[in-house]
Amino acid sequence: MAYEIKRFPYDGTVDADGHILEPPDLWETYLEDRYKPRALRIGVDDDGLEYLEIDRRPSKSTNKGSLGIMGAMGAEDMRPSPERRYADSMPFGACNAAERLELMERENLEYCLLYPTIGLLWETELTDPELSLAYCRAYNRWIADFCRDGAGKLIPIAQLTLLDVEGSVAELERAVRDGCKGAWVNPFNHNRVIHGSPQHDALFAKCCELDVPLAIHPTFTPHRAAEGIFDWPGQGRVWGEMIWLRSIVQQALISFFSLGTLERFPELRLGVLEAGSGWIGAMLDRLDAYGESMNTARFRASELFRRQCFISGDPDETIAPYTIEHVGDDCFMWATDYPHPDHPHTWVDDLVVYANKLPETTREKVLGGNVKRIYRL
DSSP states (O other), X not given: OOOOOOOOSSSSEEEEEEEOOOOTTHHHHHSOGGGGGGOOEEEEOTTSOXXXXXXXXXXXXXXXXXXXXXXXXXXXXOSOOTXXXXXXXXXXXXXXXXXXXXXXXXXXXXEEEEEOSGGGTSTTTOOOHHHHHHHHHHHHHHHHHHHHTTTTOEEEOEEOOTTSHHHHHHHHHHHHHTTOOOEEXXXXXXXXXXXXXXXXXXXXXXXXXXXXXXXXXXXXXXXXXXXXXXXXXXXXXXXXXXXXHHHHHXXXXXXXXXXXXXHHOTTOOEEEOSSOSTTHHHHHHXXXXXXXXXTOOSSOHHHHHHHHEEEEEOTTOSSHHHHHHHHOTTSEEXXXXXXXXXXXXXXXXXXXXXXXXXXXXXXXXXXXXXXHHHTTO
């Protein structure tokens, strides 16, 4: 299915969470020499299906043949096949800066914040802090180089790992000097330390010092949905993963309220990406009610969220305009998730309906103003 390019009618619009498809040789090229034998790479099995190789081992989480559908534009493109190769199946603008700029021009996007694709897959299976940080450094150097050809409109966001907090502090400082405007971490931790823990304070302090936001972005995780409670049969596992991805992000976010992290770092700008936004109002209401009834909080969670947090939603979220009115319009942004196949590529039509439900001042903030302010664009 060809991707139909439509023009969004509102100027100043920013994609808060777009993606790129990394070149297959990124880690072999950008890793330091001592790590190159352990690089992320794409192999081909005896059936001709591609697979992701992580530290010399085939991935167990990434299904064989699935890399070739990472940029699929329709359901008929979702079948793994030896004929569908990752490098040959990239849609327009997925791994070419000039093409991405042309796509943004035609769609009327002012900026696009960029996140990885293969970079979302590997950390679930890698527990080595040193190699994890090396993988992050390689990607960050590449995305900074990629965005240098983006006329200032392609915005690199650094990938960090909570397996090595001090190493990620140093890498964040290096990446920001190299042009990155923020950072992100995955929603789990092999060390089993929740995100808002004081063990991660050095990273939060560095974000404040450098004046850059930190976001939590869903990735593959080492646990299945409702593990130990239910078994999802067959294709039901896919639906289960969607539930788990959202719930694990919510747990990470709640830790910043419950452990006083936002109070310790009142300048920290904290974001939640690609988990929808309509749920945030109900969750904050419950956190406020619990904190008041149990007398456990000095600040209401909703107040801290409005002061320091942001959340990205999808263009087809019908409840979002009402949630924005309830929570506060300084906290919301939207994203295309392009070119990933799990989001509709009719975002222009959906976002027009979404935007037209918002008051003008709110619309300007949600479509782009909040991203520009939070990321200092």
